[in-house]
Amino acid sequence: MERLQEFLNLRQLPCxxxxxxxxxxxxxxxxxxxxxxxxxxxxxxxxRQGSIGAWKIISPYLCGVGVASVxxxxxxxxxYNVINAWAFWYLFHSFQDPLPWATCPLNSNRTGYEEECEKxxxxxxxxxxxxxxxxxxxxxSGSVQWEQALCxxxxxxxxxxxxxxxxxxxxxxxxxxxxxxxCVLIIYLIRGLTLHGAVNGLVYMFTPKLEQLSNPKTWxxxxxxxxxxxxxxxxxxxxxxxxxxxxxxxxxxAVIVSLxxxxxxxxxxxxxxxxxxxxxxxxxxxCINKVILLLLNAFxxxxxxxxxDNLNEMKDHLMATYPQEYAQLMxxxxxxxxxxxxxTAVQGTGLAFIVYSEAIKNMEVPQLYSVLYFFxxxxxxIGSMLGNTAAILTPLTDSRVIASRxxxxxxxxxxxxxxxxxxxxxxxxxxxxxxxxxxxYAATLSLLLIVLVETIAVCxxxxxxxxxxxxxxxxxxxxxxxxxxMWAFVSPLLIISLFxxxxxxxxxxxxxxxxxxxxxxxxxxxxxYPGYAxxxxxxxxxxxxxxxxxxxxxxxxxxxxxxxxxxxxx
Amino acid sequence: xxxxxxxxxxxxxxxxxxxxxxxxxxxFKVRISIKTALxxxxxAWDANEEYLFRAMVAFAMRRYSSKSTTQISNVLxxxxxxxxSFWFVVTDSSKNVTTVPGSEVEAAIRMNRNRIxxxxxxxxxxxxxxxxxxxxxxxxxxxxxxxxxxxxxxxCLIVAGIIFLIFSGIQKHKKKNKESTERENLEEKVEVTLExxxxxxxxxxxxxxxxxxxxxxxxxxxxx
Numbered sequence: 001m002e003r004l005q006e007f008l009n010l011r012q013l014p015c016x017x018x019x020x021x022x023x024x025x026x027x028x029x030x031x032x033x034x035x036x037x038x039x040x041x042x043x044x045x046x047x048r049q050g051s052i053g054a055w056k057i058i059s060p061y062l063c064g065v066g067v068a069s070v071x072x073x074x075x076x077x078x079x080y081n082v083i084n085a086w087a088f089w090y091l092f093h094s095f096q097d098p099l100p101w102a103t104c105p106l107n108s109n110r111t112g113y114e115e116e117c118e119k120x121x122x123x124x125x126x127x128x129x130x131x132x133x134x135x136x137x138x139x140x141s142g143s144v145q146w147e148q149a150l151c152x153x154x155x156x157x158x159x160x161x162x163x164x165x166x167x168x169x170x171x172x173x174x175x176x177x178x179x180x181x182x183c184v185l186i187i188y189l190i191r192g193l194t195l196h197g198a199v200n201g202l203v204y205m206f207t208p209k210l211e212q213l214s215n216p217k218t219w220x221x222x223x224x225x226x227x228x229x230x231x232x233x234x235x236x237x238x239x240x241x242x243x244x245x246x247x248x249x250x251x252x253x254a255v256i257v258s259l260x261x262x263x264x265x266x267x268x269x270x271x272x273x274x275x276x277x278x279x280x281x282x283x284x285x286x287c288i289n290k291v292i293l294l295l296l297n298a299f300x301x302x303x304x305x306x307x308x309d310n311l312n313e314m315k316d317h318l319m320a321t322y323p324q325e326y327a328q329l330m331x332x333x334x335x336x337x338x339x340x341x342x343x344t345a346v347q348g349t350g351l352a353f354i355v356y357s358e359a360i361k362n363m364e365v366p367q368l369y370s371v372l373y374f375f376x377x378x379x380x381x382i383g384s385m386l387g388n389t390a391a392i393l394t395p396l397t398d399s400r401v402i403a404s405r406x407x408x409x410x411x412x413x414x415x416x417x418x419x420x421x422x423x424x425x426x427x428x429x430x431x432x433x434x435x436x437x438x439x440x441y442a443a444t445l446s447l448l449l450i451v452l453v454e455t456i457a458v459c460x461x462x463x464x465x466x467x468x469x470x471x472x473x474x475x476x477x478x479x480x481x482x483x484x485x486m487w488a489f490v491s492p493l494l495i496i497s498l499f500x501x502x503x504x505x506x507x508x509x510x511x512x513x514x515x516x517x518x519x520x521x522x523x524x525x526x527x528x529y530p531g532y533a534x535x536x537x538x539x540x541x542x543x544x545x546x547x548x549x550x551x552x553x554x555x556x557x558x559x560x561x562x563x564x565x566x567x568x569x570x
Numbered sequence: 571x572x573x574x575x576x577x578x579x580x581x582x583x584x585x586x587x588x589x590x591x592x593x594x595x596x597x598f599k600v601r602i603s604i605k606t607a608l609x610x611x612x613x614a615w616d617a618n619e620e621y622l623f624r625a626m627v628a629f630a631m632r633r634y635s636s637k638s639t640t641q642i643s644n645v646l647x648x649x650x651x652x653x654x655s656f657w658f659v660v661t662d663s664s665k666n667v668t669t670v671p672g673s674e675v676e677a678a679i680r681m682n683r684n685r686i687x688x689x690x691x692x693x694x695x696x697x698x699x700x701x702x703x704x705x706x707x708x709x710x711x712x713x714x715x716x717x718x719x720x721x722x723x724x725x726c727l728i729v730a731g732i733i734f735l736i737f738s739g740i741q742k743h744k745k746k747n748k749e750s751t752e753r754e755n756l757e758e759k760v761e762v763t764l765e766x767x768x769x770x771x772x773x774x775x776x777x778x779x780x781x782x783x784x785x786x787x788x789x790x791x792x793x794x
Contacts, residue, residue: 150721
């Protein structure tokens with residue numbers, strides 16, 4: 001049980017949580033997360049085999065489900081470690097005073113700041129130029145950035161160190177990687193709630209936004225977040241549950257783990273939103289101060305005559321008194337809005353780095369908070385990577401063909417080395433665009449499909465009455481109507497509707513687009529994916545989803561051949 | 571006599587107004603933000619402060635050109651606003667009613683910027699000479715970037731850990747191999763008759779032995 005809980009705590013991915021996200025998140029947790037978690041644990045415990053074997057027992061046509069899970073884990077491990085490389089980069093750069101993302105670097109003749117940095121903010125400049133050295137589009141691949149490559153190698157070495165001795169030692173490492181983030185979160189909670197303007201962020205978090213609720217993308221990302229954080233569909237839950245005693249009360253565990261998981265997520269999002277509130281308030285106040293300074297200088301007014309409170313009346317007064325000069329100034333006067341600052345998109349891994357580093361640089365003793373934050377990010381990231389690599393290594397070390405010839409150190413080493421080499425793609429100048437492709441498409445659709453097939457297989461192919469009986473023999477109590485309704489109707493229907501939303505959204509928008517960084521303007525612009533990128537996306541989605549029908553087809557052909565051989569012999 | 575004096579003052583005043591006006595040739599605009607810089611300790615900008623300013627500019631001119639000819643009266647201030655901002659020119663006392671070229675004034679101010687700032691307890695940002703750009707000081711950079719040092723330390727620790735674990739694993743493996751070969755040598759002495767992989771003593775010849783592979787078959791496949 002403890003191993004299971006440790007493992008499940010691994011899955012806390014620090015993805016940004018949008019405002020008003022709470023409602024879809026909680027609904028998805030109750031409708032999808034808890035029932036599916038219970039389902040996977042029960043299947044593993046009953047069948048006493050890893051994911052590939054367990055589904056074969058339920059129906060020989062379903063061997064593809066396990067394979068699809070392994071393929072998804074493989075894709076995930078390829079790209080996820082780049083996040084750890086970035087976290088290392090930021091961590092190493094936190095030991096400077098002032099922080100490198102606090103101010104712009106000077107231009108070559110030292111008369112002002114770098115042009116690109118002037119147009120955008122120092123934190124964005126640090127992320128896009130000094131960390132990623134991003135190219136203007138996906139086609140311009142550029143060269144491998146040696147600094148990022150070094151950090152990526154280090155990240156893989158850390159992962160190798162932890163999985164070197166097999167899942168037994170990984171368990172001990174997981175104790176550290178799972179508990180440290182809680183300590184840091186508590187420190188940040190205290191710091192975050194005492195920051196000026198934190199309340200704005202919290203208010204923003206708890207007010208539901210109707211436009212966001214009607215957008216299917218919010219629901220899909222809530223569902224994906226639940227799947228990711230609970231580890232559903234990766235096959236690892238089934239593998240771990242198969243080591244449990246048959247009489248283990250997996251129903252209680254499923255409920256407890258989901259509740260712990262969701263409390264942690266809400267706790268983390270309270271911290272996140274208090275920091276967002278601080279950052280947004282700070283930016284809002286700087287914006288207002290800039291406008292005040294501009295007006296003071298243009299009209300030579302006394303210092304202190306313009307404050308945030310009387311700004312609007314004074315603006316009207318000035319517009320009336322000096323219409324011409326005011327009209328000249330108009331393009332430079334920005335409309336500062338707290339809402340707009342809070343709305344600046346709260347998703348994507350890059351933004352998580354930018355927003356947090358921006359908030360941190362304005363705190364006192366920023367180096368301390370920066371080190372703490374990126375260390376926590378590293379712990380969470382390494383923890384997730386360990387779970388992933390364990391999911392890939394288990395079938396490899398279980399298969400007698402490979403395990404008999406090579407010791408597990410060599411197998412782990414080869415897997416880490418290959419993933420590291422492939423990961424170098426993401427350290428190129430256009431690497432972040434490829435990273436976004438993998439992040440958006442490698443796991444989302446496939447996970448939904450895998451989970452859907454799992455639910456339908458257990459409820460309709462294996463039979464829900466048979467499953468009920470198995471659970472009764474194992475844990476001594478029958479699942480009540482909540483579980484049965486969720487398994488049989490609500491979860492599959494929800495997933496199918498998510499699928500339909502996804503596909504209609506894709507069909508309506510026509511082509512897929514991505515955000516590219518334009519250095520001349522200092523902001524993101526939308527571009528279309530080139531042909532080969534679309535092919536890669538298709539390949540990613542197809543290679544994991546096609547495993548399921550292919551597995552069924554292969555089993556069907558094998559059975560046919562066997563039947564023919566038997567009939568010819570007889 | 572009095573008439574002469576008043577005509578002279580009139581001439582000087584007119585000359586003053588001619589030379590020092592916004593956007594005049596060789597004139598510079600200065601903007602001062604005392605409250606931003608000093609907050610509660612801010613002093614008021616009055617005639618005394620203006621006098622100090624003119625003295626500092628005269629000082630800068632003297633230091634730059636090392637001629638002792640610039641007097642405080644050569645520095646003219648005008649158009650003082652509430653912001654506090656004003657224009658100033660430096661007149662040339664050797665030539666009548668002309669101003670010192672702007673490039674010289676700029677160079678002089680640049681050279682003595684620090685002294686001028688400190689006289690007013692201000693900085694480059696709060697005492698702005700609008701046409702004179704200040705040279706920004708670059709941040710202090712150590713010879714090796716700090717991040718590489720930290721990276722090197724962490725890398726060495728991790729590699730040391732990996733090597734240690736690999737070696738201890740190899741040693742454990744060797745020990746296990748030695749133990750198992752010893753055990754095999756012992757076991758070969760005891761012979762057991764085996765039938766189909768099952769020792770004969772365990773077989774019940776009458777009742778038979780249930781082969782587990784076929785027993786649970788009914789449950790494993792879904793019924794048709």
